[in-house]
Amino acid sequence: MAKKKGEVKFGEQLTVGGHLSRSVVTSGPGIFWVTVFLLVPLVWIGVVSFLTRGEVGGYGKPFTFENYTRFAGFGFFGFDLLYPQIIFRSLVLGAGTAGFCMLAALPLAFFIAGMPARYKNTALTLVLIPFWTNLLIRTYAWQIILAPESPITHLAVALGLTTAGSPLYPSAMAIYIGMVCDYLPFLVLPLYSSVEKIDWSIAEAASDLGADKLRVFWHAILPQVTPGLVAGIVLVFIPATGQFVIPDLLGGAKTVMMGNAIQQQFLQSRDWPFGSAIAFIGMGIVLVGLWVYARFSGEKGGELL
Amino acid sequence: MASEIPAIEVENLVRRFGDVEALSHVNVTIRKGEFFSLLGPSGCGKTTLLRIVGGLDMPDEGIVRIGGTDAREIPAHKRPVNTVFQSYALFPHLTVYDNIAFGLRMKKVAKPEISERVKKVMDLVEITPLGNRKPAQLSGGQKQRVALARAVVNEPQVLLLDEPLGALDLKLRKQLQVELLQLQRRLKITFIYVTHDQEEALVMSDRIAVMRAGKIEQMGEAESLYEHPHTRYVSQFLGSCNLIDGTVKRRGPKEAIVDSIVGELRVEFGQNPPAAAQRDKFTLAIRPEKVTLCRLDESAGENRVKVRVDELIYIGSETHYVLRAGEQRLTAEAMNVKVGSQGFDIGQEAIVYLPAAGLLVLDD
Amino acid sequence: MRRVSLPLWLISGLLYIFMYAPIAVVIVFSFNSAKHGGPWMGFTTQWYGKLLDSSDKIAATENTIILAVVSTAIATVLGTLLGYGLSRYWFPGKKLFSLLMYIPVVIPDIVMAVAMLAFFDLVSSLLGWFNMGLTTMTIAHITFQIPFVAIVVRSRLVGMDPAIEEAAHDLGASTWQTFWGVTFPLMLPGVLAGAMLAFTLSLDDFVVSFFTTGPGATTLPILIYSSVKRGITPDINALSTLIVLASVVGTVGVTLLQRPRQPSGG
Numbered sequence: 001m002a003k004k005k006g007e008v009k010f011g012e013q014l015t016v017g018g019h020l021s022r023s024v025v026t027s028g029p030g031i032f033w034v035t036v037f038l039l040v041p042l043v044w045i046g047v048v049s050f051l052t053r054g055e056v057g058g059y060g061k062p063f064t065f066e067n068y069t070r071f072a073g074f075g076f077f078g079f080d081l082l083y084p085q086i087i088f089r090s091l092v093l094g095a096g097t098a099g100f101c102m103l104a105a106l107p108l109a110f111f112i113a114g115m116p117a118r119y120k121n122t123a124l125t126l127v128l129i130p131f132w133t134n135l136l137i138r139t140y141a142w143q144i145i146l147a148p149e150s151p152i153t154h155l156a157v158a159l160g161l162t163t164a165g166s167p168l169y170p171s172a173m174a175i176y177i178g179m180v181c182d183y184l185p186f187l188v189l190p191l192y193s194s195v196e197k198i199d200w201s202i203a204e205a206a207s208d209l210g211a212d213k214l215r216v217f218w219h220a221i222l223p224q225v226t227p228g229l230v231a232g233i234v235l236v237f238i239p240a241t242g243q244f245v246i247p248d249l250l251g252g253a254k255t256v257m258m259g260n261a262i263q264q265q266f267l268q269s270r271d272w273p274f275g276s277a278i279a280f281i282g283m284g285i286v287l288v289g290l291w292v293y294a295r296f297s298g299e300k301g302g303e304l305l
Numbered sequence: 306m307a308s309e310i311p312a313i314e315v316e317n318l319v320r321r322f323g324d325v326e327a328l329s330h331v332n333v334t335i336r337k338g339e340f341f342s343l344l345g346p347s348g349c350g351k352t353t354l355l356r357i358v359g360g361l362d363m364p365d366e367g368i369v370r371i372g373g374t375d376a377r378e379i380p381a382h383k384r385p386v387n388t389v390f391q392s393y394a395l396f397p398h399l400t401v402y403d404n405i406a407f408g409l410r411m412k413k414v415a416k417p418e419i420s421e422r423v424k425k426v427m428d429l430v431e432i433t434p435l436g437n438r439k440p441a442q443l444s445g446g447q448k449q450r451v452a453l454a455r456a457v458v459n460e461p462q463v464l465l466l467d468e469p470l471g472a473l474d475l476k477l478r479k480q481l482q483v484e485l486l487q488l489q490r491r492l493k494i495t496f497i498y499v500t501h502d503q504e505e506a507l508v509m510s511d512r513i514a515v516m517r518a519g520k521i522e523q524m525g526e527a528e529s530l531y532e533h534p535h536t537r538y539v540s541q542f543l544g545s546c547n548l549i550d551g552t553v554k555r556r557g558p559k560e561a562i563v564d565s566i567v568g569e570l571r572v573e574f575g576q577n578p579p580a581a582a583q584r585d586k587f588t589l590a591i592r593p594e595k596v597t598l599c600r601l602d603e604s605a606g607e608n609r610v611k612v613r614v615d616e617l618i619y620i621g622s623e624t625h626y627v628l629r630a631g632e633q634r635l636t637a638e639a640m641n642v643k644v645g646s647q648g649f650d651i652g653q654e655a656i657v658y659l660p661a662a663g664l665l666v667l668d669d
Numbered sequence: 670m671r672r673v674s675l676p677l678w679l680i681s682g683l684l685y686i687f688m689y690a691p692i693a694v695v696i697v698f699s700f701n702s703a704k705h706g707g708p709w710m711g712f713t714t715q716w717y718g719k720l721l722d723s724s725d726k727i728a729a730t731e732n733t734i735i736l737a738v739v740s741t742a743i744a745t746v747l748g749t750l751l752g753y754g755l756s757r758y759w760f761p762g763k764k765l766f767s768l769l770m771y772i773p774v775v776i777p778d779i780v781m782a783v784a785m786l787a788f789f790d791l792v793s794s795l796l797g798w799f800n801m802g803l804t805t806m807t808i809a810h811i812t813f814q815i816p817f818v819a820i821v822v823r824s825r826l827v828g829m830d831p832a833i834e835e836a837a838h839d840l841g842a843s844t845w846q847t848f849w850g851v852t853f854p855l856m857l858p859g860v861l862a863g864a865m866l867a868f869t870l871s872l873d874d875f876v877v878s879f880f881t882t883g884p885g886a887t888t889l890p891i892l893i894y895s896s897v898k899r900g901i902t903p904d905i906n907a908l909s910t911l912i913v914l915a916s917v918v919g920t921v922g923v924t925l926l927q928r929p930r931q932p933s934g935g
Contacts, residue, residue, distance in 0.1 A: 009757070010831050011361045011381045011838030011847075019759045026754025030747045030815050031766055037812040038772060038781065041788035045780075048787055104684055111681035114673040125924050130688045133916040134873045136890050137909045140897040141691030144698055149708040184688055234775070242777020245875060249897065259779045266783050266880070275783060283780045290775060361835050381838040388839045394832035398854045407850075411841035459840065 049276035067277035090258035094241030131185035170252030187232035194228025318367035329519035345516035387456035595663035699906035740810035748818025782880035801883030818863035825859030
């Protein structure tokens with residue numbers, strides 16, 4: 001914090017005024033941009049969520065709570081919990097994806113960390129490549145893999161999981177497969193950076209003191225990777241909850257998630273107020289979920305970001 | 306001598322961090338060309354003081370004068386002062402040559418002159434072949450020399466050194482201590498040296514200021530500080546000291562007979578007795594090397610105390626003894642002049658002689 | 670380090686295969702001679718040739734690249750300034766505004782996308798009608814790029830030893846000289862990393878682009894989505910394969926560049 005006068009940082013004597021003028025020049029433009037082009041739009045859809053849909057798809061006054069009550073279930077045709085269900089399903093999708101990704105990322109992270117130095121970079125790059133490859137491409141490819149003619153589908157048919165000739169998508173399982181495959185690198189990378197920094201002497205000390213393998217993992221290793229784990233989970237949970245492309249391509253019309261619902265309202269039904277309400281509620285819930293999670297496990301994740 | 310402008314004057318300097326006073330009304334005058342050390346443990350304010358002199362920090366109260374000029378409004382980059390940092394702070398993206406030339410380039414010195422001065426300084430600190438290397442390719446000792454060269458090449462009025470040898474191993478540190486001292490003598494630049502290592506301060510300094518909790522507790526030449534500490538803190542910080550409480554029985558102009566837990570002791574006051582010498586009760590301090598161990602049959606004479614040998618610690622050139630006289634613990638150090646046992650073993654009884662001139666009165 | 674056990678090898682191997690399955694499939698099926706997608710019918714490279722004739726795909730590629738380059742340039746400048754300013758200087762409400770920076774990182778991109786759509790609609794109704802297109806997309810991209818660049822630059826600065834800048838001042842450098850001679854060169858890797866991140870985010874972006882696009886402003890992700898909705902065809906696979914190749918080359922190239930140069934001696 002600046003003092004009244006003559007604070008010195010990095011060898012420069014700066015007054016409060018000095019800090020202010022330099023902040024304006026440096027942080028000013030960026031903050032201005034993000035405020036105008038993000039904060040204002042977010043506030044605006046908050047406003048729009050209280051407006052009414054116009055006849056031909058526009059929107060305007062009067063202000064109303066209708067969008068929110070409709071969301072809560074009091075729709076045209078009686079009480080219908082459709083939208084709360086959608087939000088719930090999206091949260092489950094987000095959490096589920098994060099959970100499965102975590103289960104898969106842990107072995108991968110330890111695998112890469114355990115590689116001898118020569119191969120470590122290669123192993124890591126092999127995770128980086130899918131990470132940097134377009135999500136859309138990696139998603140629609142599953143339509144090919146889960147098509148009726150593919151060997152995977154044949155296998156499923158042989159196992160009696162599905163009837164011959166029908167694809168394995170659209171289905172909830174297909175969505176999860178696509179989600180986990182797409183988001184796995186997002187969790188591996190931050191997790192790996194924590195795993196790499198593990199102080200193994202702590203695990204050795206625990207083992208030396210008589211702890212069995214499970215306890216060593218739980219008490220000596222897991223706490224050390226928590227920052228990376230938390231960062232990775234956050235990096236997966238948020239986009240996963242709001243996804244509409246993957247449920248759209250692999251789930252079809254049957255499975256509607258929050259992202260699909262918002263997209264429908266904005267682009268197809270042209271009911272922007274209602275769409276804004278869904279978006280706002282969805283965003284709020286995700287942020288609340290994050291806040292709860294951050295409270296629970298400390299603020300370390302933020303630093304890693 | 307008195308009319309010469311001091312290199313640095315610090316008057317009534319105060320620096321607060323929140324509620325804590327890192328520097329509390331500090332006054333110090335540093336003479337031109339002297340090697341002056343600020344000695345103390347972490348948190349005593351020595352680095353803060355150094356940084357304020359260098360302009361890297363600003364005081365809340367007080368005056369700093371460099372060469373007689375009030376430096377408070379002068380920012381760091383305009384002060385005729387250079388710093389050698391504890392972490393060396395070499396510019397990672399520049400070569401050794403460019404690092405050293407940095408200050409000269411800032412002053413827009415002509416290229417040929419830069420080349421000449423940089424080469425000279427590199428020879429001086431013996432890093433001539435390293436010109437094209439980058440800091441990442443240097444060892445700790447080499448980095449330290451580059452940091453030194455980078456500062457010294459600018460011919461500052463005062464050179465500030467913030468624990469420059471802290472990160473080096475013992476042998477290298479001792480070697481560089483001597484080299485730094487020789488360098489200072491050659492260049493005749495005023496050095497202000499911050500350290501927590503009392504031996505280092507004693508080896509290198511003309512004068513030392515022992516600091517504690519933001520204040521200078523005692524300041525003076527090395528020998529005077531060591532042989533005449535004023536307080537318990539100084540006596541224990543520079544070397545170690547035996548402490549004995551005493552009550553005055555009889556008093557003379559330059560001496561006193563004092564009653565203590567180990568018996569009657571005669572104390573000589575010396576040239577400048579501290580104010581506490583006038584009190585009825587004070588604490589006496591005596592350095593372990595002044596404490597002489599004698600055999601039991603040599604108990605005749607003043608200031609002799611009967612002790613028991615509790616511990617015997619052999620350190621090669623010296624033997625240290627931990628002795629006990631009733632409740633009083635005493636340590637004695639003796640050089641191993643003769644080969645083999647000095648004749649005192651653990652559990653044995655002996656006599657120690659505490660010379661009257663070696664017993665110092667402490668101010669606290 | 671610890672040796673990797675056999676079960677870990679197996680699990681990891683399977684996971685790597687899992688991650689690469691879609692990529693491999695796309696590449697393989699780009700050579701499928703079946704005209705309307707579907708099962709494998711033979712090898713051909715005709716689809717790649719056809720790409721060169723598709724004006725819509727070429728236009729989309731152009732749009733994508735122009736969009737990415739322009740938005741990255743602007744976002745890097747603004748984001749670098751922001752990252753630098755936040756790491757050095759104080760202003761009232763700084764804590765709150767720092768949180769602002771994290772918003773695009775933590776909100777679902779669909780929310781940001783519709784917010785921008787609504788915003789542009791509002792602006793056009795206030796200032797007069799304009800078409801959504803590359804301009805609105807560029808603005809939207811810059812908006813989510815800036816925080817990422819700022820975060821990368823700022824973390825690079827925070828990790829720098831403050832004594833280095835103090836040393837520069839101590840040696841006679843003014844603020845301006847310190848910044849250009851010392852701070853900026855050390856910050857540069859962070860700036861470049863931020864720029865690369867921003868570039869990739871823009872190239873790959875679908876959702877935000879989808880909602881802020883307009884006639885003639887189709888980008889590759891939008892094109893691929895629209896095509897796939899109608900059914901996967903091999904030429905889309907060919908296009909996707911090329912994109913995948915570009916990603917591979919980019920990733921590997923960047924990884925090689927980032928390898929620290931080996932110090933000699935010392």
